[in-house]
Amino acid sequence: MEHTRPRIGRPPIADPEALRSRLLGFIERAGYGNTSMASLAAEAGMSARTLHRYFPAKADIVWGGIESSIETLTLELDNADDGLPVIEAVAAAVAGVFDQNAEDLAVMRIRLRLIALTPELRANRSATFEGWRHAIIGFVAARRGEDPRSLVAVSAGTAVHTVLLEALSWWALHSEATDPAATIAAALHGLGTLIAS
Incomplete structure (x- = not known):
């Protein structure tokens, strides 16, 4: 044996x-x-x-483990419906990112809650989230036919990105919110309504 x-x-x-x-x-x-x-x-x-x-x-x-989402977001924005307003197109693209990168929502909520509640983590934004900002700025610039370094492209793209991040933090901290993509869409819709008014 x-x-x-x-x-x-x-x-x-x-x-x-x-x-x-x-x-x-x-x-x-x-x-x-x-x-x-x-x-x-x-x-x-x-x-x-x-x-x-x-x-x-x-x-x-x-912060790690979400690097591939930059490529997914860029692809979703590249394929966005030209008939949609910019904010709606971004919301649809983000929903597509969540569909293709289906991380366990419980794990995602823990990750985002830690970031929302920890100043050290919030101050040290990851390269991935910065990549999201640049992708959105590029999309805004392309829709407007402007250079990505132009004032409106940078400021508007950054504003949309900030709303997106704050919506994710809000979702993480409110257990009654079940869908992060829907939360982001609602926040971006609110921004669009404010701009329109």
Whole structure:
């Protein structure tokens, strides 16, 4: 009868997104300011050094994993219905992003709630969210036939982007809101109504 020898070496590679989901829940329970990479590594059952291979910093656990959404948003905006007003087209594009990147809404809510309630995270906006801003500015500029660096394109695109971010934060903090895309659409519609008035 053969004896199975224990494997020696590194532990099996974890699924980064499953690991992120688990750690986001831990961070929310303990509080962002009360967690360290060492405590997160202990929760994950690995060394801090190994955890750093997945997430270089604690903020990366919260902000990371959404990089592909920039490409999706850009594609959705490129394919937007030319007959829709700019704000409605952006709302439809964002809904398309959520449809194609169907992260577990419970995990998404935890992620966004942590960002909304943690000044350190809000101050350190991710490159992904900045990518969203640039995509929206580019879309506004294209619709107006202007340079993306023009005053109206930059200011209007940034305003729409800010409404989008605040709507996501509001959704994360209000459990009665069940659909993030619908929340964003309502906020952008409110902006459009205000502009029209």
